[in-house]
Amino acid sequence: MDTIFSVMAQNLVSPIVLSFALGLLAAMARSSLSVPEAAAKALSIYLLFAIGFKGGASVAAHGFDGSLGAALVSGVALSLAIPFIAFGLLRAMTRLSAVDAAAVAGHYGSISIVTFVSATAILATRGVEYEGYMVAVAAAMEAPAIIAALWLAARAGAGARMDRELWREVLLNGSIVLLIGAFLIGALTGERGLKEIESFIVSPFKGVLCLFLLDMGLVAGRGLRQARSVLSAGAFAFAVLMPLAGAALALPVAILLGLSTGGVALLMVLSASASYIAVPAAMRVALPEANPSIYLTLSLGVTFPFNLALGIPIYVALAEFLGGA
Amino acid sequence: MDTIFSVMAQNLVSPIVLSFALGLLAAMARSSLSVPEAAAKALSIYLLFAIGFKGGASVAAHGFDGSLGAALVSGVALSLAIPFIAFGLLRAMTRLSAVDAAAVAGHYGSISIVTFVSATAILATRGVEYEGYMVAVAAAMEAPAIIAALWLAARAGAGARMDRELWREVLLNGSIVLLIGAFLIGALTGERGLKEIESFIVSPFKGVLCLFLLDMGLVAGRGLRQARSVLSAGAFAFAVLMPLAGAALALPVAILLGLSTGGVALLMVLSASASYIAVPAAMRVALPEANPSIYLTLSLGVTFPFNLALGIPIYVALAEFLGGA
């Protein structure tokens, strides 16, 4: 318990969390502060490339310990299962239509890569190691939730369309391709490759993350300001409960997989986090009847800050506690 | 006197000043060289975040020495007073209308954060220390001049409008919010926070500043090329005299405040510099009758390069001379 509070305290005054808070407050107060779209995209490309590459280089250094396959399968299973839990909770806790609930549920089955990245930054600060291949698990968990969501929506009578074109779009989504591509480059070039570009992708990493979180705060704050009306108290409660439920589901799986302390924490983080890039784009195409304000606000405006400020420290502390660290 | 020339000589062949010169010449020669708007904004976000954070971290390390309050009040007073001097000089030296003169005067009361940043880079090269809270003084000096300018314009019969909405826009202007926000983050996270993101906000700082000044040179050169016709010799003379007047006014104030050598130089720099972000935007809303070509060209096209090439070395040398450094 002590650990939780100390990790939380340490986390809350980190430049990363405070940068997000600054963006959130600035947007709430209607400041003109904004990060250009092109700059935000460039920052996200940097983060995906760096985290993917480092994961791959770490796999090249330490080798696969055999559990990669099992971890990937478990990730896919979690991504498929979580939407059902989310859907059930949403129908119980809110008055959202079945279509809106299905769309939201899809977001929670999928993952948020910035949440993952922020968690790795915290693990690095605390000196906790994790499996490099967790990056691949993150990529594997992006898409399956979409199937679950569309199945839920179809059952509810919405003519959700999941044609081949949409499949291609989801699986070849820019962020998935970059993450896996960079992972493979890191795995192929290994330590030598990492050394060549270390002073670009390792040293400035946390600082870039601060600016990206500033931007996320601005976008989240703007979303919250504009969507306050469409969200009920029940929906807010869901967006705080659901990550805890996702993490709770992931914890035994991670332990069964025999992951390291950092790996356990990261699988909880992935399950607890909600997508705000791949899934929203897919939902706009496949489920246009669902209201984007609802799923974007819950995912980016409530669950993301919750995980950043409180969730991650809880998952890390739990993993450390159970790992005897 | 020797110091002035040696500082000037050293300054004139610094990558920072030469990058600005390159941009200026390229734009004058109508080269197609240009920095995309989004990239320029991203560079300015980086600079504001870095300078704010470092200021805050330095305050956290050295503590307030009690003079912050007095420095803030003095900054506000300077920002309010300088427009009156500028207005008087403009009416005497040029044939600008009262409204145009008031708008220009507002720019000179406010501050230019890049001029400030360039001065801190020169101080760093020379190993001169300054109070970390000067960043907060810079932020405090952005807005008051606008009130003075609108008062001057209203007296001249222009229906300047300063409604609540404009107040909010000025005070929550993106650059002020980011500067103060980063300052607070730096102050809260202190040395530990700085260490985490040092290799992002400290080591590459000067290089980023070079690229930003390249862009400033391009914008200034384009402005000069297009606005040459609207500017009289008197206006040009004003734009060179006024920074010296502002600095002269700030010098005794800075000494009375008991600032360090670097702090004295920076208060002179702030008073000598003219806004080109917050004030122009406010003037377009509140004083649409004033011609933007005039105030933008004087501020960015004349006073900024003057300060960069000659002004800052003079202020630094004077501060060192008086500080016995």
Next chain:
Amino acid sequence: MDTIFSVMAQNLVSPIVLSFALGLLAAMARSSLSVPEAAAKALSIYLLFAIGFKGGASVAAHGFDGSLGAALVSGVALSLAIPFIAFGLLRAMTRLSAVDAAAVAGHYGSISIVTFVSATAILATRGVEYEGYMVAVAAAMEAPAIIAALWLAARAGAGARMDRELWREVLLNGSIVLLIGAFLIGALTGERGLKEIESFIVSPFKGVLCLFLLDMGLVAGRGLRQARSVLSAGAFAFAVLMPLAGAALALPVAILLGLSTGGVALLMVLSASASYIAVPAAMRVALPEANPSIYLTLSLGVTFPFNLALGIPIYVALAEFLGGA
């Protein structure tokens, strides 16, 4: 021969080449991965500034060894001569119209600065030195080929227009101005200037290059996908043969000039590479009848990847072999 294969093998698993391959494959597979235009331009500004500055600083450190003048003249001569060879080959190998052939020929006489930059990165990895002024030679080789191409087109009856305005545009093209400007700044500020901004322009250089090549791969892949139909097998063959011909022409010239091993390799690289910034823009103005898909696809989609993957290692290995390195 051994060297060639070892250089090639080392090169093919470098993060730089793999990043390009990732972009190429992603675009071919129609992934949504894309780098915003503003970010791509910002990356290219960084690379031009850094490579120019380092070249200038190196000249300041080692001094001119007298051969700069001869190297510049030789570069100009190569840039003028190569289009004639290219035109002849194109007329023999393809059924392109004379106007299209002239436009393509102009691209191969000029140079690609990213190819140059990638080659310097490989030389750096292998610890091979080169003359800092090769950057100036690169700049000098950008424009002359355009004259040759327009002369060829005019002879073929196309009303190519090369008015004063176009001259200004070509010679004051943003990338030339930035490259030469940064070179001069580096030469003026020397070692001291380099030290000030080293951690911006030296340490992260290779990493930035990776992201830029990722973008180049995306653009090249998209081009290939969309232009496949307009290109014959003969045109593809030309785009692989021509760089080898250009390098073969440059080799004796470089040896006669008495360049260092790295210098020999770089003159071959410059002659082998094909423009994709300055020349296409000039051709769109001066030779609108020529089909841009053809020249852009051959230059960026075929010759650039060929040089990156195979050409550069061949030129470097040859230079090392002949230089007794």
Next chain:
Amino acid sequence: MQTNDAKRVEIIIEAPLEGRLLDTISQAGVTGFTVLPVLGGSGRSGRWSREGQVSAAGGMVAVVCIVRPERVDRLLEAAFAVVERHIGVVSVTDCQVVRAERF
């Protein structure tokens, strides 16, 4: 395909006034509009370009509103309250829309 008459109103205005304009026309009941970026231009106050600019002061945006013919006057009056002392360029074009119930 079944279409109905409508008006396309295009307002080119200084970027620092964007917020005010949008708030004003929203209050006048026009809740459908789209904002397009502007790179540069020329007018009585000379040529300008957004390139490399950091401040919003040197830029403009274009706002496109498609409205039913009977609502165009209310929109123009609301827009004019903001644009009046400023340089905004306002033009109105006849157009046809599908799904008229949306406007």
Next chain:
Amino acid sequence: MQTNDAKRVEIIIEAPLEGRLLDTISQAGVTGFTVLPVLGGSGRSGRWSREGQVSAAGGMVAVVCIVRPERVDRLLEAAFAVVERHIGVVSVTDCQVVRAERF
């Protein structure tokens, strides 16, 4: 100067549908169009802005097609197949073009 009648069709649509829309209208024989970026807007689902967004989900684009009058119906029908369940705003304006043989 000699001009001919044509139609200017403007379609404002969610960014994730851009590829589908362009493929569909191309297949319907409309191979001339231009895509413009959109900064933000407002509609029945509220206000939005592209600022700082990373996902395509939160954005729109404007597609402008200039076509001969006789081809406008085919274009609208093709566009509608994509836009139908979505929020796309479609407007058609009469215009004049030079070099009519190009359209």
Next chain:
Amino acid sequence: MQTNDAKRVEIIIEAPLEGRLLDTISQAGVTGFTVLPVLGGSGRSGRWSREGQVSAAGGMVAVVCIVRPERVDRLLEAAFAVVERHIGVVSVTDCQVVRAERF
């Protein structure tokens, strides 16, 4: 609200020609225009997109000029001198403007 007839001329042209076009129409006395960015498009020379492009060669811009009806011919002729050998798409639409004295 009092409006007057005017013409909205829209010229979509290759980016490397932008400077020439604007200089030419300025010399022809048209000093009011606005330049909009273009993301991509399609025409006889195939599809293209600005994404990730560094060179101006692969891009276009849209120039919008609102002029009095009697000046449209001078504008079109001036524009055509530049556009002729190029791919520019020129369209003219009738519109209404407020503050006609500005055009």
